[in-house]
Amino acid sequence: MRRPAILASVVVILSALAGASPPAEGGPGDDRELRVGILSDLYTRNILHGGYHDTSSVTILDETVYDTVVKIPPDGVVRPYILKGVDADGDGVFQADEYGVFARDPVDWQGNPCASDCLLHLIAFYDFNGIFFHDGAQADVYDLFFSYHAAALSYRLNNGLRVLMDPMRDPESLGVTLVEEAGTDWALPLPAGANAANRASVRFDLTEPYAQLSEETLNVLLLPRHVWEKTGQHGKAPAPVTATAIHADLGCLVYPPTASGAYTDTSKRGRGIPAGASDMPADCSSPFRSDLVGRWAPTDADVIGSGAFRLDAWVAGSHVTVSRHDRYFVGRNPDNPSQVWDPQLVTLMALPLQRDLAPAIAMSLLVGFSTIAFNGLTNTTLQTTAPDRMLGRVMSVFALIFMGIMPLGQLALGGLGSVFGIDVMLFVGGAVAVGAAVYAWVRVPAIRDLSARAHVVAHPRARSVGESAD
Numbered sequence: 001m002r003r004p005a006i007l008a009s010v011v012v013i014l015s016a017l018a019g020a021s022p023p024a025e026g027g028p029g030d031d032r033e034l035r036v037g038i039l040s041d042l043y044t045r046n047i048l049h050g051g052y053h054d055t056s057s058v059t060i061l062d063e064t065v066y067d068t069v070v071k072i073p074p075d076g077v078v079r080p081y082i083l084k085g086v087d088a089d090g091d092g093v094f095q096a097d098e099y100g101v102f103a104r105d106p107v108d109w110q111g112n113p114c115a116s117d118c119l120l121h122l123i124a125f126y127d128f129n130g131i132f133f134h135d136g137a138q139a140d141v142y143d144l145f146f147s148y149h150a151a152a153l154s155y156r157l158n159n160g161l162r163v164l165m166d167p168m169r170d171p172e173s174l175g176v177t178l179v180e181e182a183g184t185d186w187a188l189p190l191p192a193g194a195n196a197a198n199r200a201s202v203r204f205d206l207t208e209p210y211a212q213l214s215e216e217t218l219n220v221l222l223l224p225r226h227v228w229e230k231t232g233q234h235g236k237a238p239a240p241v242t243a244t245a246i247h248a249d250l251g252c253l254v255y256p257p258t259a260s261g262a263y264t265d266t267s268k269r270g271r272g273i274p275a276g277a278s279d280m281p282a283d284c285s286s287p288f289r290s291d292l293v294g295r296w297a298p299t300d301a302d303v304i305g306s307g308a309f310r311l312d313a314w315v316a317g318s319h320v321t322v323s324r325h326d327r328y329f330v331g332r333n334p335d336n337p338s339q340v341w342d343p344q345l346v347t348l349m350a351l352p353l354q355r356d357l358a359p360a361i362a363m364s365l366l367v368g369f370s371t372i373a374f375n376g377l378t379n380t381t382l383q384t385t386a387p388d389r390m391l392g393r394v395m396s397v398f399a400l401i402f403m404g405i406m407p408l409g410q411l412a413l414g415g416l417g418s419v420f421g422i423d424v425m426l427f428v429g430g431a432v433a434v435g436a437a438v439y440a441w442v443r444v445p446a447i448r449d450l451s452a453r454a455h456v457v458a459h460p461r462a463r464s465v466g467e468s469a470d
């Protein structure tokens, strides 16, 4: 629902992933200091504050302290995190080949073409095993429902949600509903130590087809419901509750799983509580008071997300410090790392490929030098070897190829990169370039002759240029 805006944000994300992955050296308890330059001071700690949109708040809170349910690494390819995939074939069951798939297939599981309206309905599968908020609370699908409804209420966060609302900006009509909260519709086996109750499936009903569903809408920030609803609290059962009544009574945003008070129709569970609802759950004084939400001024300790870092302190006008969330989920049971719950996530989080800044800078230097040398050499070669009467035409064809074809290559690179990953395609492109260079070196010896400045070419003018240069 947001995009990495500036380099600093990317640096923070990379550091978060690097810091959170299980490294060969170091581990929980090791102190590492990371200094990151941010353009300006934070505006607020309140992520639902109406004025919250500044780059620094987004960088620190959105992308570091809070966390999204899918991961979008710098290559731009959406990867599973809490959200593992969708029911691509429409059979209502989450199969292994649907892991990492975020769009509906055009053909259903019986081989029938998917009619256009079936593309408007999507079931997504979430696994909250291993996902803990900074206060120790286990995240669940009701936190997800809270997050969607809170985002729908926020004009800053709700861009991608508009396709789920009918009419627009009516959060009670949000097309996000619970399908199953016990994982019975998962064909993927439950890993040892994991709890089936932490698996859930959620149905999205779009009001119009939306190609960017995975990047914009499924990629929601996960907010803790227990912190934001009612008067708020740190921690929730069975973990100890460490602080309560941390803000004014904000009411309740979504119907809870179990019936209580005047709330008896549990088929509504997870849905938004509309204004004026008469079936309020026990302890809920009113539907969510969005008019009060923006006025809450959270303390550092109230900023509770599930991201790789927790907020330690914001000293206004000075600095922000964050520290590593040791239970951050990187594919293993955070409390027992010998239990691998998501092998692909383990691989993703540990991926060493050119994600480090220092080698990337060194490589950029080399690439820049090679580019300048290539430009200089090709221009010189063409101008010294082309006959005078052909020179204009040769140079214009060269300019056409050099300036005109390169963007097409980048288009192809980008297109293939979005399928195979941009890092893979850059590697393939580099391998092709090296192959071409080796071919030229072996099969076009005139190039080597040129560099040795011996019998450049047969043309008289070229020879005279070569000689005059000597």
Ligand SMILES: [Ca+2]
Binding pocket: 086, 087, 088, 089, 090, 091, 092, 093, 094, 095, 098
């Ligand atoms: Ca399926």
